[in-house]
Amino acid sequence: MSRTAPTAAVARAPEAPRKSQNDLIHSQVFTAILEQRLAPGTKLAEDTLGQIFGVSRTVIRAVLQRLAHERIVRIHPNRGAFVAEPSPEEAHEVLEARRLIEEGIMRLAIQKCSPSDIAMLQDMVAAEQKSLDAGDHQVWVRQSGDFHLRLARIAGSETLTAYLRELISRTSLIIVQYQKGNLSSCACDEHLDIIDALSEKDEARAVTVMLDHLSTLENNLHLSGESPKSDLYAIFQQQSENQEPAS
Amino acid sequence: MSRTAPTAAVARAPEAPRKSQNDLIHSQVFTAILEQRLAPGTKLAEDTLGQIFGVSRTVIRAVLQRLAHERIVRIHPNRGAFVAEPSPEEAHEVLEARRLIEEGIMRLAIQKCSPSDIAMLQDMVAAEQKSLDAGDHQVWVRQSGDFHLRLARIAGSETLTAYLRELISRTSLIIVQYQKGNLSSCACDEHLDIIDALSEKDEARAVTVMLDHLSTLENNLHLSGESPKSDLYAIFQQQSENQEPAS
């Protein structure tokens, strides 16, 4: 009996991490950005957020710095915090990193995933499809990210999971800025393909499907066009090259 | 002439990012941990650090939170900040992630590296060897990390570079805790092998050498032994399984 239930003076298990104020506000802002309710470039004024969440600027500043380290918020010194506006180059970087990391995650996940994991993944895709049918694009974007994140958890690496979480939220910002059509249609099928390859332990196919999935995503962006607005420096420089100044 | 040097009312290039107080203190603590002058488990009291660097706790807190997000400092709520003590599981995770990311970095670097990059890498290894001969272990550890980091920069991905920087600093903590002998001897040769494969554009060999290099590193740790001290919970639980309680 002592096997299943330790008896005597045994220390309690590591205490449940009750969410701090910081965590709570962070996840609110994080989710808002993930669901694309906060557009890139939006200013996140400390005082405003403090009043919204009923706390002082102290805790808001901590949250903003945390989001900045996750690269979904950009802090300009003495100027404030803004929702990040990834450049085309950064967008490419993020997708490149995702291909690298998620290929590794697939290889790990294929070894470790259990039948219950498969079932969970199937449920998640079903929920995705539901949101998609309901036209709830915001929720679907988050759910789609959750699917990839679940694979990382199955792979069993907290480190890679943390990195992927960042890359996924940055992808969300990238999609807002650079997506042309709505990719929504085929995405669920590709997720189902991934589950399929996973349940058959077909590593080669699983990796291929995942990489194709991410490349499709990148190819549906138009990153080649002029950048959104940030580097009007380059624009003016080009201007001064073409036409001589008046003086 | 207007081609090479823009003439008239052209905006200045993005201003050079002058280091803030935060950056300065961060890099001091970061380097101290990287060079293994700050041992794992060391308490980083806010007031103490504030007096050392001549600033208030406000800025120290920001630095500590930043270090915590980089996983080289652990913050226990209401209890303070401590230099991280990676568990054996975490150590394995970090090396696993490094293998994944640095393989990708090698593939990218091999396409992009120029002769001057090769020369730079050779200089860096020479400096490593110098520190090694001088017995300056602390500096060597940092230089060894800088070598890997340089490869990431050559690969051209800021995102992957940032992740690798974190993984390298965590590796430094892992080495302090779990290294048995001194790996120092062969490490420089392995770095030279990497440069060799890189300059010959031999992708397969470059990847192999890098993976072996990292696996060698992990194999020289003893992660299987009893964990340092953190989970004495598990220890007591095991105890209660083996021997019946007295009452």
Place this chain on the structure above:
DNA sequence: TTTATTTATTTTGTATACAATTCATATGTA
């Protein structure tokens, strides 16, 4: 009108003050 300069307002960066919690020491009890 357009542009430049000055003034006023707002916002961020940092230090400090106070409340809440934890840690260390001391006191009491078996």
Place this chain on the structure above:
DNA sequence: TACATATGAATTGTATACAAAATAAATAAA
């Protein structure tokens, strides 16, 4: 002695106050 409890000191969490910087508005000059 060993253990538990209570008291005091030290440390962290948060709010506020003030200085520095940036933004906005207003005034002056072309």
